[in-house]
Amino acid sequence: MTATQRLGFSEHAPEIYRALLRLHQAATKNVDPRLADLVMIRASQINRCAFCIDMHTADARKAGEREERISLLNAWQEVDRLYTERERAALALTEAMTVLTDGFVPDEVFRQAARHFDQDELAELIGLIATINTWNRVNVAARTAPASIR
Known part of the structure; x- marks a missing residue:
């Protein structure tokens, strides 16, 4: 069964939609595009956002991302050599910020990210994760259909 789109968000909330587009542009401006794709796919998998999974996996493929890295992303912790430290x-931080089951990002997850990203990079990564989670929630609520099945 394919869910029917409930709402054309960009049509009915154009100011918010444009603001989200600007936020997305700012959040991705300084983040390595390949890393950004991985982060956006992983958050979208967790949030079950078919629209964003479809879009960002297609973007990753066009950018030259290897198929096994895309297809195994939902099990990234099980394939040590496939992803860099x-x-x-970044993926651990993505999961911690997306799920928030304990109501916070664990200190060890944050420390690990801080070991690999300087403060500006870390702030931008946090902005990217927050932004994709917003897009996921909008598209899941509106049931925006993936472009590949429209």
């Missing part, structure tokens, strides 16, 4: 730190 820096990517693993």
Whole structure:
């Protein structure tokens, strides 16, 4: 069963949509595009946002990302050699910020990210994770259909 789109968000909230686009541009401006794709895919997997998974996996493929890194991203902790330590730190932070089951990001996750990113990079990564989570929530609520199945 394919869910029917509930709401055309960009049509009914154009100011918010444009603001989110500007936020996304700012959040991705200084983050390595390959890392940004991995982060956006992983958050979207957790949030079950088909629209964003479809978009960001297609973007990653176009950027030359290897298929096994995309297909195994939901099990990144099980495949040590497939992702760099820096990517693993970013993915751990992505998961901690996306799930927030304990109501906070664990200190060890933050420390690990801080070992691999300077403070400016870390702030930008946090902004990217927050932004993709916002997009996920908008698209899941609106049931925005993935472009590949429209």
